[in-house]
Amino acid sequence: MRTSSSVLHLDLDAFFASVEQRDKPSLRGKPVVVGGVGGRGVVATASYEARKYGVRSAMSTREARSRCPHAAFLTGRFHAYREASLAVMTLLRSVSPLVEPLSLDEAFVDLALAELPDLEVETVTAFAEELRQRVREVTGGLTASVGLGTSKFIAKVASDLDKPDGLTVVPPGTEVALLRPMHVTVIPGVGPATSERLRRAGIHTVAELESVSLEELVRLVGNAHGHGLFHLARAEDDRAVVPEREAKSVSVEGTYDTDLSDRRLMEGLLARQAGEVAERLRKHGLSGRTVTIKVRLHDFTTLSRSSTLASPTDSTAVVARLARGLLADLDTSGGVRLLGVGVSGLADWIQEDLFGETADQDDELPEVVDLPSVRRQTWAPGMDVVHTTMGRGWVWGAGRGVVTVRFETAETPAGPVRSYADDDPHLSAWLPPADPE
DNA sequence: TCTGGGGTCCTAGGACCC
DNA sequence: TCTGGGGTCCTAGGACCC
Numbered sequence: 355m356r357t358s359s360s361v362l363h364l365d366l367d368a369f370f371a372s373v374e375q376r377d378k379p380s381l382r383g384k385p386v387v388v389g390g391v392g393g394r395g396v397v398a399t400a401s402y403e404a405r406k407y408g409v410r411s412a413m414s415t416r417e418a419r420s421r422c423p424h425a426a427f428l429t430g431r432f433h434a435y436r437e438a439s440l441a442v443m444t445l446l447r448s449v450s451p452l453v454e455p456l457s458l459d460e461a462f463v464d465l466a467l468a469e470l471p472d473l474e475v476e477t478v479t480a481f482a483e484e485l486r487q488r489v490r491e492v493t494g495g496l497t498a499s500v501g502l503g504t505s506k507f508i509a510k511v512a513s514d515l516d517k518p519d520g521l522t523v524v525p526p527g528t529e530v531a532l533l534r535p536m537h538v539t540v541i542p543g544v545g546p547a548t549s550e551r552l553r554r555a556g557i558h559t560v561a562e563l564e565s566v567s568l569e570e571l572v573r574l575v576g577n578a579h580g581h582g583l584f585h586l587a588r589a590e591d592d593r594a595v596v597p598e599r600e601a602k603s604v605s606v607e608g609t610y611d612t613d614l615s616d617r618r619l620m621e622g623l624l625a626r627q628a629g630e631v632a633e634r635l636r637k638h639g640l641s642g643r644t645v646t647i648k649v650r651l652h653d654f655t656t657l658s659r660s661s662t663l664a665s666p667t668d669s670t671a672v673v674a675r676l677a678r679g680l681l682a683d684l685d686t687s688g689g690v691r692l693l694g695v696g697v698s699g700l701a702d703w704i705q706e707d708l709f710g711e712t713a714d715q716d717d718e719l720p721e722v723v724d725l726p727s728v729r730r731q732t733w734a735p736g737m738d739v740v741h742t743t744m745g746r747g748w749v750w751g752a753g754r755g756v757v758t759v760r761f762e763t764a765e766t767p768a769g770p771v772r773s774y775a776d777d778d779p780h781l782s783a784w785l786p787p788a789d790p791e
Numbered sequence: 792t793c794t795g796g797g798g799t800c801c802t803a804g805g806a807c808c809c
Numbered sequence: 810t811c812t813g814g815g816g817t818c819c820t821a822g823g824a825c826c827c
Contacts, residue, residue, distance in 0.1 A: 389795075390795055390796090393792070394793090397795090398796090412795080456827070458827085543800090543826085545825050546824085547824055547825085576802070579824090602798080602799070604797090608795090612792090644819085646820095656823090659820085659821080660821080661819095662820085696798095
């Protein structure tokens with residue numbers, strides 16, 4: 355544990371709604387609700403004026419309308435939010451190299467590496483006040499609430515204590531006394547389900563949680579969570595502020611105003627989403643091996659199906675084919691309210707980088723396309739080989755609309771691997787016999 | 792017509808390998 | 810001819826966060 359309150363948590367107040375009020379003066383001082391405006395939309399952010407009427411994040415827009423009919427209901431202008439966010443994050447990074455954004459409107463900053471004379475409470479307090487002022491300047495008037503503490507957990511709790519436009523510093527040594535009377539839901543990771551389990555065990559406050567043994571907590575909420583709660587209840591948190599975290603998955607999903615029942619339509623929508631996912635993968639130089647679809651049925655039961663390729667892909671056709679194949683396994687006869695496609699198992703290299711001397715090999719493995727003498731044979735059960743004028747390629751996997759081929763060259767018995775949609779024109783000659791299914 | 796979208800992390804079971 | 814564990818990968822689902 356740190357001995358100084360050098361972890362800072364900054365949270366922009368009612369962020370989306372505040373940006374709207376900043377950009378449209380007629381909305382200032384009035385209730386503003388940003389979120390989905392369709393029949394199944396939910397509230398992303400409510401201005402403080404709207405919160406007075408009980409409008410909250412994650413509430414259905416329908417309910418928000420009934421609580422506050424005269425509010426302005428807006429869909430998001432994410433470009434503007436990203437821009438404001440960037441201005442703030444840039445400011446924070448100018449102050450310390452250790453900035454960890456949690457979302458567009460929130461970040462941790464480690465002051466241990468900031469240029470400060472010391473980390474005394476008075477020093478960091480003055481610093482944070484000045485930082486809040488500078489946030490106002492770089493954003494054209496947005497306010498932020500800031501918390502300072504000896505850990506991420508405490509800094510985050512602190513930033514919540516004086517909202518909006520407030521600052522709270524928790525002096526070293528006072529953490530446990532601060533937490534004890536609080537409800538267990540102040541602990542990150544304690545949501546409705548965990549809270550209810552604890553409540554049934556008679557645990558409501560952090561003080562009560564602190565009195566429970568580690569074994570009992572693990573029994574109640576599982577291993578990882580149990581250990582986490584045990585320590586956080588004692589304000590023990592040594593998680594570092596980590597500036598750049600690599601993405602682990604990329605996904606797109608959509609909820610439709612009326613339930614879908616037409617499979618063709620669903621396939622088309624999945625294909626479009628697959629294209630968006632693949633485009634984002636390519637934009638960030640990523641590719642992934644596991645494709646997952648998400649399907650929410652009319653009754654809100656949510657299903658997922660996934661399939662893992664032998665090698666990473668960023669191809670629209672491959673993701674779309676796989677997604678379609680996965681949908682085929684599901685019974686959607688009752689109607690579908692949400693469809694989604696995601697790719698995980700990400701690699702930040704493009705797959706060719708896997709192999710040494712890649713450039714050369716790539717040159718030697720041009721388009722598989724126009725190879726005249728393609729044939730395919732089975733060497734052993736499950737081991738199919740394609741012969742081409744370029745050499746051999748092993749069929750690693752075929753099914754669900756995708757075929758994966760590993761090339762073999764004289765220099766590299768285990769050459770590059772690629773996946774193709776089975777109706778990719780480049781691959782048509784390579785298709786395995788049609789699957790009976 | 793209650794219940795978004797983009798993520799992360801964890802768990803549990805089965806397959807498979809040694 | 811009967812009974813192992815451990816480790817890793819994959820899949821499905823769930824909780825949680827903003």
